[in-house]
Amino acid sequence: MKQSHELLGRLLTAGIALSATCLGVGLILAYIDRARGLPNGPHPLLDAGLIILMVTPFVRVLVSLSEEIRDHNWFFASMTLIVIAVLCVTLWTAMRAA
Amino acid sequence: MRIIASPAVVLIVMAAGAAAGGLGALLGIGGGVFLVPFLNLVVGLPFLSAAGISLMTVLATSSAVSARSSGRQLINLRLGMVLGVATVTGAFAGSLTVGMLADRQLQRLFAIVTAGIALLMLTRLDRRNVILDPTVDPGALGGRYHEQESGGEVTYRIRRLPLGLGVSFVAGVLSILLGIGGGILKVPALNALCGVPMRAAAATSAFMIGVTALAGALKYYVRGDIRPELAAAAVLGVLAGSRAGFWIGDRARAKGLKALMALVLGGVALIYFFK
Numbered sequence: 250m251k252q253s254h255e256l257l258g259r260l261l262t263a264g265i266a267l268s269a270t271c272l273g274v275g276l277i278l279a280y281i282d283r284a285r286g287l288p289n290g291p292h293p294l295l296d297a298g299l300i301i302l303m304v305t306p307f308v309r310v311l312v313s314l315s316e317e318i319r320d321h322n323w324f325f326a327s328m329t330l331i332v333i334a335v336l337c338v339t340l341w342t343a344m345r346a347a
Numbered sequence: 348m349r350i351i352a353s354p355a356v357v358l359i360v361m362a363a364g365a366a367a368g369g370l371g372a373l374l375g376i377g378g379g380v381f382l383v384p385f386l387n388l389v390v391g392l393p394f395l396s397a398a399g400i401s402l403m404t405v406l407a408t409s410s411a412v413s414a415r416s417s418g419r420q421l422i423n424l425r426l427g428m429v430l431g432v433a434t435v436t437g438a439f440a441g442s443l444t445v446g447m448l449a450d451r452q453l454q455r456l457f458a459i460v461t462a463g464i465a466l467l468m469l470t471r472l473d474r475r476n477v478i479l480d481p482t483v484d485p486g487a488l489g490g491r492y493h494e495q496e497s498g499g500e501v502t503y504r505i506r507r508l509p510l511g512l513g514v515s516f517v518a519g520v521l522s523i524l525l526g527i528g529g530g531i532l533k534v535p536a537l538n539a540l541c542g543v544p545m546r547a548a549a550a551t552s553a554f555m556i557g558v559t560a561l562a563g564a565l566k567y568y569v570r571g572d573i574r575p576e577l578a579a580a581a582v583l584g585v586l587a588g589s590r591a592g593f594w595i596g597d598r599a600r601a602k603g604l605k606a607l608m609a610l611v612l613g614g615v616a617l618i619y620f621f622k
Contacts, residue, residue, distance in 0.1 A: 261414035265407060269586055272579035279351055279576055291351055295575035302406050302582065303564055306557035309413075313424065328428040332558055335435045339442050339562040343569040 257309055264305030271298030307336065357580045360390060364404055364584025370611065371408055371585070372592025373604065378585060379405045379527040380461060384615055386581075387454070388622065394450040396574060398526025399567030402560045403578045404585040405528040409557035411589055412550070422550045423543070426505060430515040430537075431555045434529065437519020438562035445523060445566055457525050458619035460532070465612035467535050506542040514540065515555070523563040528556035531612070545604070 275294030282292070310333055317326035352360075363385045364378075371378025379401040386397035413422065448456075505511070514536040522529035530552040537548035567573050 258414045261410045265410050265414065265586065268407070269583060272582055276357070276576060276579045276583070280354055280357075283351060283354075291575035295579050298582075299403060299564075299568065299573070299575060299578055302403060302410075303561055303568070305410050306406060306561050309410075310558060313428070325425055325428055328432050331432045332428065332435050335432075335439050336558065336562055336565075339435075339439045340565050340569075342439075343442060343566045347569045347571070 257312060260309060260312060261305060264301060264308070268298045268301040268305065271295070271301060310336075351576045352574065356390065357576060360386070360400075360577050361580040361584035363389075364581040365588035365591075366584075368404065368408060368585030368588030369592040369595075370588075372412065372589035373595055373607070378408055378589070379525075380531050380612070380615060382581065382585075383457065383526045384618060386577075387450075388618070390577075392574075392577070393572075394453045394526075395446065395567065395570075395572045398453075398524070399564065399570075399573040400578045400581050401526035402522075402528075402564040402567060403573065404581045405526075405556060405560040406564055407582045407586055408589050409528065409553050409560060411586060412553035413557060415593060422554050423547060424551075424554065426543070427551045427554045429508075430511055430533070430551075431558055433512040433515035434519035434522075434533070434555055434559050435562060437516035437521075438523050438559045439519075440516075441520040441523030442562055442566040446570070448524070453524060454619050454622065456521075458616045460521060460525065461612045461619075462616035464531055464535055465609045465616065467539060469606075469609045503542055503544050503547065507540055511537060511541040519559050519562075522556075522559045523566065526563070528552075529559050530556050 271294045275292040275298055278294065279292040310329060314326060314329040314333065317323075317329055363382060367378035367382040367385070369378075370381055382401045382404060383394075383397045386392045386400060387394050390397075392400070514532060518529035518532035518536075521527065521532065530549070533552040533555065534545070534548050537543040537552060538545050543551065564573075
């Protein structure tokens with residue numbers, strides 16, 4: 250159990266670091282373009298950073314699911330699976346409405 | 348192509364993010380409850396845009412807080428997953444109504460929610476939920492952790508689970524509509540109603556919030572409400588601020604934290620009521 254806690258901790262730290270790097274660099278590049286008078290808009294790295302930010306907790310839930318399955322905790326595995334299913338439905342309805 | 352905000356606005360949003368993140372980390376909540384009113388009232392963004400940006404920062408804080416408390420057994424993963432089903436279902440329900448309410452209605456709702464939580468916190472200042480006998484069975488959903496303040500092993504049992512599920516569902520709905528993590532509802536509820544000690548409640552809630560905020564962030568992102576450069580500034584500010592908050596949080600007492608939280612929430616509610 251302790252091992253899985255450490256794995257989850259490292260995963261979250263890596264996700265945050267990667268996202269923050271994309272957001273920071275994207276922000277700087279966007280304002281360099283702006284200062285040079287280039288046609289500017291949000292830099293693609295900004296979107297990449299935001300998407301990584303959203304993917305991180307999702308991966309975390311997937312890792313939890315695999316842990317519960319490995320440990321044969323079927324009740325908690327099904328709880329986790331329901332959470333994943335509802336998230337997928339939310340994304341699907343959001344994309345359909347947009 | 349859309350023009351990006353001026354550097355001054357970006358710096359202001361970053362500073363606001365740092366302040367919100369600091370307070371949020373200190374209180375075990377995402378900080379969105381401070382950031383939304385700021386972005387909405389001071390920076391002048393529409394409520395939906397403020398809510399979307401705030402949910403992005405809530406995602407960042409949730410992951411950062413969870414990463415930090417991973418090794419400390421504070422997160423009750425099982426309780427988090429069971430309540431997570433309720434909260435994510437609420438989040439889905441909330442996501443269907445995004446864009447249907449006017450800014451004024453959302454602001455009123457925001458004021459009511461924050462005022463209610465402030466009152467709840469104030470009435471519970473002196474309650475402790477821990478059982479100091481390490482041999483007590485915590486039950487299927489309860490937990491045990493090492494408490495730094497007293498230096499002892501602490502055990503707790505879960506009471507009134509159905510109530511916890513109900514609050515988690517409502518927190519999920521409000522999280523999406525108001526752009527807050529919902530920790531502001533779940534932490535006091537887990538603490539006051541379900542018997543989870545404050546620090547474990549905060550850590551477990553931070554874990555659930557990641558999932559709730561994800562549902563909301565997806566919705567606002569797909570809708571195009573989130574301005575990427577402002578979201579980036581807010582997220583970076585929040586990450587920096589929450590580090591400072593953690594540092595202070597380790598040195599503060601639980602009772603002081605609750606009183607501070609109630610005070611800040613009361614202020615936010617007053618501003619939205621009398622705006």
